[in-house]
Amino acid sequence: MDLRSRPVGALAGVVPALLLAAMAAGPAAAQDTIRIISHRQPALEYYTGKMAAALPEGRVTVELMPIDRELELASITMSSQSDAIDVLYLNDASFQRFAANGWLEPLDDLWEKYREEYDLDDFPQSVIDAVSYDGKIYAMPIQTNTELFFYRTDLLEEAGIEPPTTMEEYAAAAAQLHSARTAGTIMSLKPVDAALNEAHWYMNAIGDGWFDDAWKPIFNNAAGVEAITKLKEMTQYAPRGFTAHANDESTINLQQGLAAMGLQWFTRAAAMDNPEQSRVVGEMGWVAPPGGGARIANDGFAISRFSSNDRDEMFRMMAEAASKESMREGAQFAMPPRLSVLEDPALAEQFRWYTAAREAVESGQAFPAMPDFLDVGEIVTRHILRAVTGEAEVQAALDQAAAETESLLASRGYYN
Amino acid sequence: MVSWQRGLWLFFVPSFGLLAVVLLWPLGYAIYLSFFDYFLGTGTRTFIGLGNYIELLSEARLWRSMWTTIIIAFGSVALEFAVGFALALALYRLNSSAKVFSVLLFLPHIVTPVVAALFLKWMLAANWGLVDATLLTFDITPPDWLGDPLWAKVSVILADAWIFTPLIMMVLYAALQGLDASLIEAAQIDGASNWRILRHVIIPALIPAIIFTISVRLMDVFRFFDLIYVLTGGGPGTATETITMYTYQLGFRMLEVGKASALGVITLVIVAALLLSINRALNSIYRGGDR
Amino acid sequence: MSAADAPNRRRRDTWLIFIALSVFTVINLMPLIWAVLTSLKDPRDAFTIPPTIIFEPTLEYHRQVWFENDFFVYLKNSLIVSAGTVLISVPFGSLAAYALSRIPRRSAGPILSALFTIRMFPHMLLAIPFFVMGTFLNLIDSYILLILALVAINQPFTIWLMHGFFLDIPRDLDEAAAIDGCTSWQAFRIVILPLARPGMTVAALFSLLLSYNEFLFALVLTGTSTKTLPVAIASFGGEDISSWSLSAAGAIGIMLPIVVVMLLLQRYLVRGLTAGAVKG
Numbered sequence: 001m002d003l004r005s006r007p008v009g010a011l012a013g014v015v016p017a018l019l020l021a022a023m024a025a026g027p028a029a030a031q032d033t034i035r036i037i038s039h040r041q042p043a044l045e046y047y048t049g050k051m052a053a054a055l056p057e058g059r060v061t062v063e064l065m066p067i068d069r070e071l072e073l074a075s076i077t078m079s080s081q082s083d084a085i086d087v088l089y090l091n092d093a094s095f096q097r098f099a100a101n102g103w104l105e106p107l108d109d110l111w112e113k114y115r116e117e118y119d120l121d122d123f124p125q126s127v128i129d130a131v132s133y134d135g136k137i138y139a140m141p142i143q144t145n146t147e148l149f150f151y152r153t154d155l156l157e158e159a160g161i162e163p164p165t166t167m168e169e170y171a172a173a174a175a176q177l178h179s180a181r182t183a184g185t186i187m188s189l190k191p192v193d194a195a196l197n198e199a200h201w202y203m204n205a206i207g208d209g210w211f212d213d214a215w216k217p218i219f220n221n222a223a224g225v226e227a228i229t230k231l232k233e234m235t236q237y238a239p240r241g242f243t244a245h246a247n248d249e250s251t252i253n254l255q256q257g258l259a260a261m262g263l264q265w266f267t268r269a270a271a272m273d274n275p276e277q278s279r280v281v282g283e284m285g286w287v288a289p290p291g292g293g294a295r296i297a298n299d300g301f302a303i304s305r306f307s308s309n310d311r312d313e314m315f316r317m318m319a320e321a322a323s324k325e326s327m328r329e330g331a332q333f334a335m336p337p338r339l340s341v342l343e344d345p346a347l348a349e350q351f352r353w354y355t356a357a358r359e360a361v362e363s364g365q366a367f368p369a370m371p372d373f374l375d376v377g378e379i380v381t382r383h384i385l386r387a388v389t390g391e392a393e394v395q396a397a398l399d400q401a402a403a404e405t406e407s408l409l410a411s412r413g414y415y416n
Numbered sequence: 417m418v419s420w421q422r423g424l425w426l427f428f429v430p431s432f433g434l435l436a437v438v439l440l441w442p443l444g445y446a447i448y449l450s451f452f453d454y455f456l457g458t459g460t461r462t463f464i465g466l467g468n469y470i471e472l473l474s475e476a477r478l479w480r481s482m483w484t485t486i487i488i489a490f491g492s493v494a495l496e497f498a499v500g501f502a503l504a505l506a507l508y509r510l511n512s513s514a515k516v517f518s519v520l521l522f523l524p525h526i527v528t529p530v531v532a533a534l535f536l537k538w539m540l541a542a543n544w545g546l547v548d549a550t551l552l553t554f555d556i557t558p559p560d561w562l563g564d565p566l567w568a569k570v571s572v573i574l575a576d577a578w579i580f581t582p583l584i585m586m587v588l589y590a591a592l593q594g595l596d597a598s599l600i601e602a603a604q605i606d607g608a609s610n611w612r613i614l615r616h617v618i619i620p621a622l623i624p625a626i627i628f629t630i631s632v633r634l635m636d637v638f639r640f641f642d643l644i645y646v647l648t649g650g651g652p653g654t655a656t657e658t659i660t661m662y663t664y665q666l667g668f669r670m671l672e673v674g675k676a677s678a679l680g681v682i683t684l685v686i687v688a689a690l691l692l693s694i695n696r697a698l699n700s701i702y703r704g705g706d707r
Numbered sequence: 708m709s710a711a712d713a714p715n716r717r718r719r720d721t722w723l724i725f726i727a728l729s730v731f732t733v734i735n736l737m738p739l740i741w742a743v744l745t746s747l748k749d750p751r752d753a754f755t756i757p758p759t760i761i762f763e764p765t766l767e768y769h770r771q772v773w774f775e776n777d778f779f780v781y782l783k784n785s786l787i788v789s790a791g792t793v794l795i796s797v798p799f800g801s802l803a804a805y806a807l808s809r810i811p812r813r814s815a816g817p818i819l820s821a822l823f824t825i826r827m828f829p830h831m832l833l834a835i836p837f838f839v840m841g842t843f844l845n846l847i848d849s850y851i852l853l854i855l856a857l858v859a860i861n862q863p864f865t866i867w868l869m870h871g872f873f874l875d876i877p878r879d880l881d882e883a884a885a886i887d888g889c890t891s892w893q894a895f896r897i898v899i900l901p902l903a904r905p906g907m908t909v910a911a912l913f914s915l916l917l918s919y920n921e922f923l924f925a926l927v928l929t930g931t932s933t934k935t936l937p938v939a940i941a942s943f944g945g946e947d948i949s950s951w952s953l954s955a956a957g958a959i960g961i962m963l964p965i966v967v968v969m970l971l972l973q974r975y976l977v978r979g980l981t982a983g984a985v986k987g
Contacts, residue, residue, distance in 0.1 A: 084847050190648075240543060243652035244563055279751065411453070430798075431866065434858060440825075509720075510725060517728055520736060529920060530922050639827065663831060688824050
């Protein structure tokens with residue numbers, strides 16, 4: 001080749017050279033630290049902090065991000081069997097998915113080994129079931145989250161209304177308290193997760209739930225249609241913009257006094273009494289959601305099956321964070337799944353919402369225990385929202401959702 | 417061909433080599449996956465030929481979201497172009513103070529898209545968003561910006577325009593600066609009205625820049641995602657569900673990678689066809705305008 | 708209309724335009740101004756009716772962003788990624804664009820169209836293959852794959868932009884150089900390149916914007932030690948509104964460096980674009 005081509009050829013050689021250089025330099029450092037990824041919220045900030053503190057400085061790196069980003073990153077990483085993530089936070093629904101995919105490390109032997117040392121029998125069976133899949137334990141329970149019914153004690157008192165215990169009372173109270181400035185009730189109907197939670201409550205309180213025993217959809221039966229029709233009716237008492245509201249927006253509406261009541265997570269209760277954020281300090285009360293059946297979720301931390309770090313060490317790290325002392329302190333952010341902590345009467349005295357929360361756990365309902373419920377939710381939520389905004393009739397929308405759900409579940413092998 | 421042109425192909429090597437390795441490979445892989453029933457969860461893939469395509473093309477949802485995409489895309493680009501052009505003309509006219517304005521007006525384009533979405537949410541959120549909070553203070557009840565099906569589309573278009581109008585403004589302003597000022601002066605001396613000068617002198621000279629901005633914007637607006645995801649999540653109902661929202665749901669939420677890839681390929685084909693015909697049309701206007 | 712009226716009217720029009728433009732600019736910058744105010748407020752005052760305009764500003768959240776969250780590490784990562792992208796993207800793109808501008812139009816056209824077709828493919832569908840590639844080459848949590856990915860998705864635009872510049876440089880110049888005995892490389896380097904500098908500045912600025920702001924690939928391809936600012940900022944969002952003032956402070960923090968760069972280089976942007984980027 002003659003002279004003219006040489007400089008260009010050299011440039012063309014840059015890419016492979018850079019690639020080689022990068023490979024040589026390699027991400028070697030990433031392998032010895034334990035990388036934890038988690039959703040960001042106060043309780044999880046606390047518990048990931050505890051995990052990092054359980055091991056020597058620099059041994060653990062924690063990355064917090066919104067849960068949708070976390071799950072995207074984790075799905076991509078684990079489906080390619082990469083060891084880039086060691087420990088990750090999973091909520092109930094995503095836990096089922098990840099466990100069913102074989103992406104998580106079974107923990108039974110370690111559970112047995114450390115049962116005494118960390119008093120793991122302190123976790124009630126229902127919680128252990130929630131972090132198990134197909135008979136194996138896959139996660140360390142870290143928080144029980146439950147939806148509570150938030151209401152403004154001052155407004156209800158003024159109007160002479162008792163906190164509602166049934167959906168009818170809820171509807172009547174919302175209608176009575178609704179005004180131009182203060183909405184009767186918050187409703188979080190932003191697609192997908194927020195709206196799914198709201199619909200889950202109605203579907204259990206009024207409808208017959210999502211599925212029958214053979215995983216056939218029943219949410220489009222008469223009771224299901226009634227539930228979603230009710231949901232649609234209630235939106236007239238919701239704050240403006242409710243279709244774009246998720247937990248953050250609804251929390252702000254409550255904190256700013258723009259709504260009188262409604263369904264919201266336990267983890268948001270403390271923020272109501274925080275004078276830096278809230279204008280309704282001391283004026284919020286809590287009861288178990290009327291009608292029952294609102295969502296409860298047991299969340300935890302799991303170890304990636306593809307992690308190349310020492311699983312014993314990682315298990316101990318998680319167990320430290322989930323220890324009695326740690327959970328006693330963490331109780332201000334989230335409901336601890338440990339019985340000994342939960343039943344401590346001092347807790348209810350210190351945090352006003354614990355009484356309601358323990359009732360809510362009794363009357364609440366978790367998502368159906370199936371790995372594909374989030375995907376079902378993607379389908380169902382969309383159709384429910386079409387019904388709510390009047391794009392489709394309730395019955396027609398639910399029928400279509402049921403048909404699509406059945407075909408999805410068939411393709412995932414549910415009816416074989 | 418002149419002799420010096422012989423080595424010319426070598427100039428393509430670095431760029432196209434990189435594209436082939438880094439971009440064509442994943443693209444080819446995605447096309448390959450589009451022929452499979454591939455659920456990332458279990459990792460099993462079954463060849464199903466055109467199955468994904470047939471399923472998608474027969475779905476009402478695909479066409480609905482395609483329409484939504486087209487409405488939002490053309491709405492955004494039209495608005496961005498109209499406002500951008502007006503701003504460019506104003507800047508051109510101002511001359512001396514234009515520099516300050518051009519810097520300030522370009523700022524929104526620099527903001528990281530994820531962050532921009534957040535800023536706009538703080539503006540448009542119902543009740544406590546700045547727009548609502550201000551109007552409510554004066555007892556004006558504004559429309560439900562993100563919750564009403566029609567307004568949600570408008571809001572999403574406005575949001576996109578906020579970020580990309582500055583780009584169009586800047587390109588057209590630069591093109592105006594390159595304009596031969598004597599042509600305009602001559603027309604003014606002839607007593608031509610501003611409107612006539614605009615139509616017969618300025619616009620014809622700007623046609624290449626206009627085609628450039630419109631094509632670039634149209635191409636990108638079909639990938640429009642972050643803003644909608646943050647502002648409305650595709651709602652209310654399905655009012656702002658674009659084709660990329662649907663792709664995201666299939667690929668990232670439901671992990672149906674095969675089907676998502678097929679959707680990507682379908683989008684690519686439709687958008688490419690659309691853009692090709694628009695480009696043809698613009699080009700023929702261009703030729704017509706040249707004469 | 709008398710001759711004396713015309714300049715007066717013109718001056719009046721100019722004033723009207725000036726006022727209209729000022730109003731528009733203020734409204735247009737409202738989201739930014741509001742974000743700055745939010746970053747200086749406690750969360751309780753951030754979202755109120757009527758909007759809180761008078762409050763006691765606090766720099767607490769900015770302090771947290773810059774000094775408690777490894778902000779400088781992320782900034783360094785972002786700068787490395789951006790610089791890498793610009794330094795590869797612009798030379799590669801210029802070479803290809805030059806060649807494109809010197810081959811017959813009927814062959815250049817389809818190549819340009821093909822490039823743009825690639826550009827339109829949804830990025831999220833590239834994320835998974837990129838990650839698979841990264842795992843295979845053991846390049847996750849390194850800069851290089853992210854840089855190459857950003858260069859690749861940016862190439863079509865860079866090439867198209869530069870193509871316009873090179874078309875504007877008369878071919879006679881190349882031919883004269885060839886007659887003087889230059890090879891095509893020498894002609895490009897000695898004769899053409901200096902003339903294309905304004906265009907390269909513009910291309911560099913746009914590459915910079917893209918690579919500094921890109922989120923999805925950065926999320927998937929970086930890890931603890933190479934995380935860029937947009938990914939880091941995303942973790943300030945969500946779940947609890949006490950973090951919204953923090954989000955705002957983070958958002959302002961991520962903007963500042965790029966705004967400074969843009970302010971410094973703005974005149975090159977206009978000058979470069981004027982010089983003919985868009986005459987293709």
